[in-house]
Amino acid sequence: MVVIAGERSGVGKTTVTLALLAYLCRQKLRVQSFKVGPDYIDPMFHQYVTGRSCRNLDPVLTSEAYIQECFTRHTQQVDVAVVEGVMGLYDGASATDFFASTAHVARLLNLPVLLVIDCSRLSGSVAAIAHGYRSLDPRLQVAGVVLNRVASDRHLQLLQEALEPLNLPILGVLRRQDDVYIRDRHLGLIPAAELSQLDSVIDRLATLGETCFDWEKLLPILKSQFSIAGVQTLRATSLHSPTRIAVARDRAFNFYYQDNLDILVELGAELVFWSPLSDAALPDDVQGLYFGGGFPEVFAQELAANHLVIAAVKQAIGVGMPTYAECGGLMYLCQQIVDFDAQAWQMVGIIPADAVMGARLTLGYRQAEALQDSPLLAKNAVVWGHEFHRSSLSVPSVPENSLFPLFQAQNYDRQSPLVTEGWRSPTLHASYIHLHFGSNLELPQRFLHYCRSSQFSQ
Structure with missing residues (x-):
């Protein structure tokens, strides 16, 4: 080793x-x-x-x-x-x-x-x-x-x-x-x-x-062995019946920590993988949506061309299906993705902003505090996450009353100014900040609770 x-x-x-x-x-x-x-x-x-x-x-x-x-x-x-x-x-x-x-x-x-x-x-x-x-x-x-x-x-x-x-x-x-x-x-x-x-x-x-x-x-x-004293299992298990979560996974969305997926399963999720690029509809009978990061800007034309899926996702989130979207997933839920050639492509449109690609790289750890309740976090909860993207959000219209900024966030050294980041509604958590569930089991537990409690399934 x-x-x-x-x-x-x-x-x-x-x-x-x-x-x-x-x-x-x-x-x-x-x-x-x-x-x-x-x-x-x-x-x-x-x-x-x-x-x-x-x-x-x-x-x-x-x-x-x-x-x-x-x-x-x-x-x-x-x-x-x-x-x-x-x-x-x-x-x-x-x-x-x-x-x-x-x-x-x-x-x-x-x-x-x-x-x-x-x-x-x-x-x-x-x-x-x-x-x-x-x-x-x-x-x-x-x-x-x-x-x-x-x-x-x-x-x-x-x-x-x-x-x-x-x-x-x-x-x-x-x-x-x-x-x-x-x-x-x-x-x-x-x-x-x-x-x-x-x-x-x-x-x-x-x-x-x-x-x-x-x-x-x-x-x-x-082939040598290692030894660490006192290592304890940190995982939790669930007695709930399976909760079907549609996980977007294809060439456009593939940034997932395997531990996050494993933890969701251990907590009672049944993960249903599907493709916003090539599928004609959302999976049947799902109770929540999970959009990871990836390269939606590279495949924006293909994503935009899949009108049936865009409409299905917009309807599902609009009527209250609990949804977790990070980075590339956040971009997909915006009104448009504007690619490196300044070409605009219509996306889901739940978030009242455009994701605009640029030369500036945003990179680093973030400490973030939730401004309101979301499907993953209670108000005032503090988490550590990571950002890595070359897009920024432009807000061309007035946000709907039900959609608000998600986080106050700052850099690892906590010396930088606080910035507001992400979007949330009672059933949506969308952010550039990637989260790992490993030491934060309350995040997936809360998300699955929202999914089980939701009155909506697709």
Whole structure:
């Protein structure tokens, strides 16, 4: 079991992680992956390779105890666990105590760290980088380094000579691999479901994993066991009859934490997956709607063309079906999505605003306080969430009396001004802020209670 960390963003953590996962799965090992932080897209690639849902480990969105419990639960029946870090090893929500960084999570789980270093523009300086990262926090166990983007045999020799005095094993060497490439766009990698040639890329990554790592040294580390004292189960169960929730999941809506879906099921939900892109109607006999994030702006023309579904969603929400929509789901419920080409596409129209794409990236953790009751939160409840989007809301008309702003929110450091965010009605919770249910069971419990109590079903 190991944590894959980088000395900064963009050094190749995801390539290294996928190469490891692909080769280990080729060897018929049972592999469970994890991702530090709030990311949705990298876990999709993990799951595509391993066949197991990747789990997010984020102490801001959940808690330290939840991270330990989640990791313990999902490593009981596997041979190997691989945790992909976020940004640089010590980059987290706080620059002083490294809270929510990869280093923080590695300490919580008592796991060794494999440090990925981008060597494309350095040789002897690699020793200073490796030494600094290993010594900054003596509580961490840096098991070795992976040298990425090595240009030549001579380049590798210089790197090896520089690292030799540190007695820090080189556990992998990756040459410049221009043929192993996954395309990206405005919010990161293009999701796995949209890539037609992904199987061949994964096959090349498996071969890369086989040839570029020192398996004699690395495999014992990967198969080592971890131990955390006093881990307790944090989940709840339900005695209620199943509550049918329609969950939008397709190319436009696919940003969901698997733990959120699992928790809803454990609390008594029956999840019915459907597609606002291609289905002709809402699923039958559902009692609530869940629209996750994704890329509705990329598929806005297709979404707008599905008039039957748009009308059905608008009618269902209008007559009181409890609805949870976050980020991309919020955009879908607006009057229009205005894409990067300034083309406007008609959406559901429940929210009296347009979602307008722009160059500015909104990114970061948010502490949010509910201004009014919603299907997920009682008035004055405080939650932590995460934003990641390039759209903003423009309000071209006067809001209806039944629809009000949802949150007062501010950044992680709580030094920024409070802003109002999201929309709510007695049965609607719509926001840019992504929430994780792991340490907030009252959120899904409240939502399911609203769904069970509702007099409306589709």
